[in-house]
Amino acid sequence: MTTLCESILNFAFENEIMATEELLLRLRDQDRSAQKWLYERYSPLMFSVCKRYLRSREDAEEALVSGFFKVFSQVESYSGTGSFEGWVRRIMINECLMTLRKNQPLIFPGDEANIPDQTDGFNIESDISVREIIELLDQLPSGYRTVFNLYVLEGFKHIEIAETLGISINTSKSQLILAKGKLRNLMKTKGYF
Numbered sequence: 001m002t003t004l005c006e007s008i009l010n011f012a013f014e015n016e017i018m019a020t021e022e023l024l025l026r027l028r029d030q031d032r033s034a035q036k037w038l039y040e041r042y043s044p045l046m047f048s049v050c051k052r053y054l055r056s057r058e059d060a061e062e063a064l065v066s067g068f069f070k071v072f073s074q075v076e077s078y079s080g081t082g083s084f085e086g087w088v089r090r091i092m093i094n095e096c097l098m099t100l101r102k103n104q105p106l107i108f109p110g111d112e113a114n115i116p117d118q119t120d121g122f123n124i125e126s127d128i129s130v131r132e133i134i135e136l137l138d139q140l141p142s143g144y145r146t147v148f149n150l151y152v153l154e155g156f157k158h159i160e161i162a163e164t165l166g167i168s169i170n171t172s173k174s175q176l177i178l179a180k181g182k183l184r185n186l187m188k189t190k191g192y193f
Contacts, residue, residue, distance in 0.1 A: 020084055027075045035072055042085065043068070046092045048130070052149050053096035055138050059103065060096075067095040093154065097164065100142060136186050144179035151176050 026034035043064060050060035050067070070091050078087050137145050146165065150156040151172070156164070161172040 024075065024078065024080075024084070027072065030072070038071070039068055042088055046088065048134075049089060049092050050096050051134060052137060052153065053093070053146060054099060059099055063092065063095040063099050067092040070095070089154075093150075097146070100146060132190075136183055136190075139186055140179055140182055143175050144182060147172055147175035148179040148183070 023034055023038065027038065046067065047060060047064050050063045051057070054060045054063060067088075071088055074091075078084060137148070140148065147161055150161045150164070151158070158169045158172040158176075161167070162169045165172070167175075
């Protein structure tokens with residue numbers, strides 16, 4: 001039998017008025033309803049993050065589950081600075097990068113010396129659907145796709161990418177330029193512009 005307090009907390013979760021502090025307290029107590037609420041609320045968004053990095057749906061689902069396991073088991077390590085969603089996203093990205101390293105070593109094709117100097121006028125048209133963008137990203141080599149995701153979509157700086165992936169800053173920069181060029185060519189081939 002649920003108590004009045006539990007009923008109120010369940011109502012708050014169902015209506016998304018739960019304060020982050022209350023949610024964190026319940027997660028730290030391993031409260032299953034709080035874990036379920038968090039998973040149901042964030043799993044679609046975090047799955048799309050995982051799918052951007054991993055071609056295979058199965059790999060993306062595995063990274064998502066592993067990531068949420070880490071969120072639930074390491075919630076005490078969330079310092080409270082920055083957004084909680086950003087902290088969860090970072091865990092998911094790290095899970096994806098670990099999966100990439102384990103399943104398919106990141107290959108960084110291209111000769112850095114042969115990259116033309118060009119202004120960065122890369123833009124994805126607003127009429128391209130998310131699904132189409134993910135399909136385009138899936139056609140990139142894993143190194144291009146990973147650096148593109150980290151830089152363009154996650155807002156990492158080249159120095160952070162280099163440290164995270166264990167590559168040089170120049171390799172990060174060259175992979176971004178090559179990824180944009182390949183995406184531009186793919187978009188032209190598909191008739192987006």
